[in-house]
Amino acid sequence: MDRRHLLGALAALRRTVAGPDYPAVRLSLRRWTRAAAVARTVGLLALVALTLITAQFLLDSRKLPVATAWLLAVLTVAPLPLLLARPLWAWRIMFLGQLFGTFNRRPTDDWPWSPTQILIIFVVLTVVAARVDRAVLAWVGLFSLVPVWIFVSPNIQVGICLLFLVLLLLGDLVGRTVSTRRALAEQAELSELEKARRAVLEERTRIARELHDVVAHHMSMLAVRAETAPYRLDAVPEPARAEFSAIADSARAALTDMRRLLGVLRSESEDARTAPQPGLAELPALVESAERAGMAVTLDSDVPTEPPAPVGLAAYRIVQEGLANAARHAAGAAVRVTLRARDGELAVRVVNGGGTPGPAGRGGGHGLTGMRERAVSLGGTFTAGPTDDGGYAVDALLPWDRKDGER
Numbered sequence: 001m002d003r004r005h006l007l008g009a010l011a012a013l014r015r016t017v018a019g020p021d022y023p024a025v026r027l028s029l030r031r032w033t034r035a036a037a038v039a040r041t042v043g044l045l046a047l048v049a050l051t052l053i054t055a056q057f058l059l060d061s062r063k064l065p066v067a068t069a070w071l072l073a074v075l076t077v078a079p080l081p082l083l084l085a086r087p088l089w090a091w092r093i094m095f096l097g098q099l100f101g102t103f104n105r106r107p108t109d110d111w112p113w114s115p116t117q118i119l120i121i122f123v124v125l126t127v128v129a130a131r132v133d134r135a136v137l138a139w140v141g142l143f144s145l146v147p148v149w150i151f152v153s154p155n156i157q158v159g160i161c162l163l164f165l166v167l168l169l170l171g172d173l174v175g176r177t178v179s180t181r182r183a184l185a186e187q188a189e190l191s192e193l194e195k196a197r198r199a200v201l202e203e204r205t206r207i208a209r210e211l212h213d214v215v216a217h218h219m220s221m222l223a224v225r226a227e228t229a230p231y232r233l234d235a236v237p238e239p240a241r242a243e244f245s246a247i248a249d250s251a252r253a254a255l256t257d258m259r260r261l262l263g264v265l266r267s268e269s270e271d272a273r274t275a276p277q278p279g280l281a282e283l284p285a286l287v288e289s290a291e292r293a294g295m296a297v298t299l300d301s302d303v304p305t306e307p308p309a310p311v312g313l314a315a316y317r318i319v320q321e322g323l324a325n326a327a328r329h330a331a332g333a334a335v336r337v338t339l340r341a342r343d344g345e346l347a348v349r350v351v352n353g354g355g356t357p358g359p360a361g362r363g364g365g366h367g368l369t370g371m372r373e374r375a376v377s378l379g380g381t382f383t384a385g386p387t388d389d390g391g392y393a394v395d396a397l398l399p400w401d402r403k404d405g406e407r
Contacts, residue, residue, distance in 0.1 A: 009135065011135075015088070016088070016136050024085040025131075043081075047080060050116055051074060054073035054076050054116040054117065055069045062105065064104055068103065072097070075093065076097050076114065077116070079093045079120060079124050080123070083127045083128075087131040091125075094120065094124045095144065101114065102151045110153040111152070112147075122167055125140075129175065130171040130174045130178070131175060140168070220324040221324075221327065222251045223251035225293040226248035229244045230244055278312075279306060279307070279309065280306060281312075282316060283301065283316060284299065286319065286323070287299045290335070295327055297334075298337065300336065303346065304341060307346055308400070311346055314375065314377075315396070317371070319339075321367045321371050322337070322371075323335060333391065335351070338350075341400065344400045346397075347398075349395050350393070350394045351387060353390070353391040354390030368384055368394075371384070372384075374396075378398050380397045380399055381396070382394075382397075
């Protein structure tokens with residue numbers, strides 16, 4: 001035995017003999033106040049009855065003086081009310097009863113204790129074994145066997161020792177089972193809390209996506225319109241030019257702050273939305289908004305019927321983000337939006353020619369990541385990259401009519 005184990009054994013010995021007790025078991029009986037009062041009354045009567053029975057046995061069988069008989073009877077029954085609140089103190093009192101409860105025993109008695117005391121010893125050993133640590137339990141078992149070796153008849157001594165060991169092992173097994181179930185219940189509660197926390201995070205992610213997809217688009221259009229207004233309008237006074245420039249700067253600052261917020265809110269996954277969202281029917285209005293901002297946009301749509309809501313929403317957001325990216329990174333370039341329905345799939349393409357990156361295009365965002373996530377979440381594909389003429393193209397293929405079981 002190394003030093004660490006020796007110190008642990010000595011610490012357990014100190015706690016067994018005179019150390020702090022274990023926390024009390026709290027029984028919640030608020031909902032059964034009347035039943036609790038009845039149980040307390042019955043328990044008190046049972047303790048009094050056991051004390052009377054034990055004292056009468058000691059007076060009749062052991063011929064003890066009245067005071068001694070009553071003292072031993074009280075010592076025998078005293079551990080019972082302490083079992084739930086003070087298990088170690090219950091065992092200590094029981095151990096004293098084991099040592100001193102053998103006065104005037106008859107030589108022919110195999111058991112040196114009264115029947116009531118034997119029963120209480122069994123109960124205390126089992127309950128205490130379920131409440132204490134195993135190191136303390138080892139000392140409890142060792143001390144409890146000492147009176148057996150001293151007072152029990154040799155012909156049943158081995159059997160009583162085995163019985164005590166069985167009770168200790170049974171109590172320990174019950175205690176470990178209860179502790180395991182309690183730990184599992186606590187873990188289940190933590191899992192529920194984690195699920196709730198994750199649901200909140202996913203909701204924050206959905207809010208972040210909508211913030212980026214909706215607000216960023218309009219802020220980009222606002223910045224572009226404010227920057228190009230002095231060139232699109234005739235005879236703009238210098239104060240008005242300064243005002244347009246300040247508006248554009250404020251819009252770009254708002255975009256930067258919103259991207260920073262999105263980076264904080266974005267998580268690794270999110271569920272599909274079920275709230276009403278825009279679809280292909282709103283694309284002409286989106287294109288008109290971009291044209292009012294000074295962009296040259298052409299919409300070429302050949303989709304005979306409205307696709308399912310998730311597909312229409314994904315296509316709308318991809319086009320919206322594609323236009324916003326073109327406005328930020330290729331100011332003045334012509335943009336062409338093409339939608340085609342073919343073989344149960346919706347092909348979305350947003351391509352712009354080469355242009356000059358404007359001030360609104362400085363910094364990185366989450367646009368391409370968001371478009372890719374939308375396409376992949378529907379089982380589709382997404383590609384984006386520069387074109388041969390120096391422009392940029394975004395292509396998404398969104399499954400339209402998938403059979404059950406297909407991805």
